[in-house]
Amino acid sequence: MPDRPPTPVDRVLPTAEARQLMTLVRDIARREIAPAAAAEEDAGRFPRELFTLLSESGLLGLPYDSAHGGGDQPYEVYLQVLEELAAARLTVGLGVSVHTLAAYPLAAHGTREQRAAQLPAVLGGGLLGAYCLSEPSSGSDAASLRTRAVREGRGDWVITGTKAWITHGGIADFYTVMARTGGEGARGITAFLVPADAVGLSAAAPERKMGLKGSPTAQVHFDGVRVPDARRIGDEGQGFAIALAALDSGRLGIAACAVGLAQAALDEAVAYAVRRRQFGRPIADFQGLRFLLADMATRIEAGRALYLAAARLRDAGRPFARQAAMAKLHCTDAAMQITVDAVQVLGGYGYSADFPVERYLREAKVLQIVEGTNQIQRMVIARHLLGPESR
Template identity: 55%
Template sequence: MPVERLLPSDEAHALIELTRDIADKRMAPIVDAHEKSETYPEGLFAELGAAGLLGLPYPTEWDGGGQSYEVYLQVLEELGARWAAVAVAVSVHGLACHPLFSFGTDEQKQRWLPDMLNGKLIGAYSLSEPQAGSDAAAVACKATAVEGGYSINGTKAWITHGGIADQYNVFARTGEARSSKGVSCFLVARDTEGLSFGKPEEKMGLHAVPTTSATYENAFISADRLLGSEGDGLRIAFSALDSGRLGIAAVATGIAQSALDEAVAYAKEREAFGRKIIDHQGLSFLLADMAAAVDSARATYLDAARRRDAGMDYSRAAATAKLVATDAAMKVTTDAVQVLGGYGYTRDFRVERLMREAKITQIFEGTNQIQRLVIGRSLAK
């Protein structure tokens, strides 16, 4: 059953209806086949771009949708409820657009941003390394200044859309090790000589969108692909991650809502001891807790989005939203499997896939332990 949403305008309502139409008619019929075969849905991302769903929170002057983050996140939730892998890829694409929009020059934005926002160019975010996940200051990939630009050497890991994306935000060291001013941000094209991608990771979930490593061997990057100034890299990365955490919170809420819907539908049909199982108090209380968790997750990410839209500091709110929504997704999907019993543990029912997909939301864009660290530090201030 569609979520009844409180939206700020008729245009926002129309966007939600458009998203549901695409999700139901274009995505839902093919999700199982692509997830089982672990194949990328060619052309789908371009369709989402053509529909205007990729650049919603960016200004219309750059081919964006001019929408609030509050609206954009609810679009992501709708996508996440139908196909988490695609919704995560959309969120990461938005994360990759942020450094260019917020720190790029007008010339850089004119050159690349419109095509990224309308889906002609796919973006990816490349911060993590084999030894640098939660500890972003441990970035070792190095960019050495050479005539006309930089030579990059090193390895990046856990890149959503790796090998498929056209543009990569690459964070590489241009200064002293572990210095907060020692990392810079570059916008790197997929066809850059010296850049190669590893074999896609064999993941627990999100099978339809590849996650790979990337290796840079004397890869030349022209100076006009440096975003911001040298040493701005970590500031750019963390600024983008605040927005990205809200995207993952919205996707996680969509996963949880989908699991709740599946569990309620099953409980209305399944009988035990002469009654529908939803009429048994023990089961109805479990479903009530699941519904409360989904509603709380949605309210938390919307609060953070409204703070962002109002120009307020929202770092703590983003960390809270990511923590609450992804923990809720893990619990709700696990409980949905329990409601379906043995059937829930089989691949004949969606809740098994939803549970696997929920797990990763607690890990990327900063593990939930990192979110607690962010919240704790804000309290200490």
């Protein structure tokens, strides 16, 4: 364990309310999340009680309208909250990000009646959401999804198919589902809000993953699941556009989580370097290691600045998809390199499960894959640079 706790990140927050919020988040992270993180990840235990606490504390709806139970916070603030949570335990930070992603279609594209009826429970009523886009045969090529919703009469849809790699699969209270209601391609997809207790909905056993073992990821099966038209979100055929808009914001969540994880790894590396002695002095005195730590810190600061710049564009109502892709790309690649370097700083101890950097390294890898692989992010960035006609 470090001889002293890490110095908190020096944040510039826009309001006194945001500063008070950050104090609350840090207190929850220090008291409730971090102490049990290693043991619970090792046991593969999902901390549902923490998400109940976060909901009761108003932290599951921060970027949404307070009229429906949200926190009225700009993305600039919300993402820094995610970073703090992820630094304490990635399962928690990522879980909040996924829940926020799952709530986006309803919050942004639901009717007034849908928002009034559903959002309060989603944002502050203790519910936990999951986002269902990927399928066994359609990952990066998400527009080729095969899950189908067929209309029966005027009132119901019947959904049949399988979704894959679903965070919170099997434990979520609701699933935001993209299903095909028309022809092939992006224009035939529609979004639905499906309750977890719907007849015909089931989840497979969780995937066995190299990291994030406390966060269940599973296939979710829809075997003739009947959903009323009142739970269709947006117009028929609008689902893929809604899904992509949600992912633009969700990628910023992943970027913030990556920075939090990288910051935790740097904090561990610095604390170890200060107290570990070799050749009669702390290893922090050796220039090669000092330069390594400096590079790690610089990558983190650059990533934080990049995700905050994208968040401020979003908050201003300006296009931010390119910057979101850049933030997700840079921050997750940086987290991967920083966790590798943290293991190197600790040497043999870094390779041991008795120290957290081993876990951080295993967790960092998935951030380069979720919500669009980093190869997809490069495609998105290049398309913005070269024009939509480029391939």
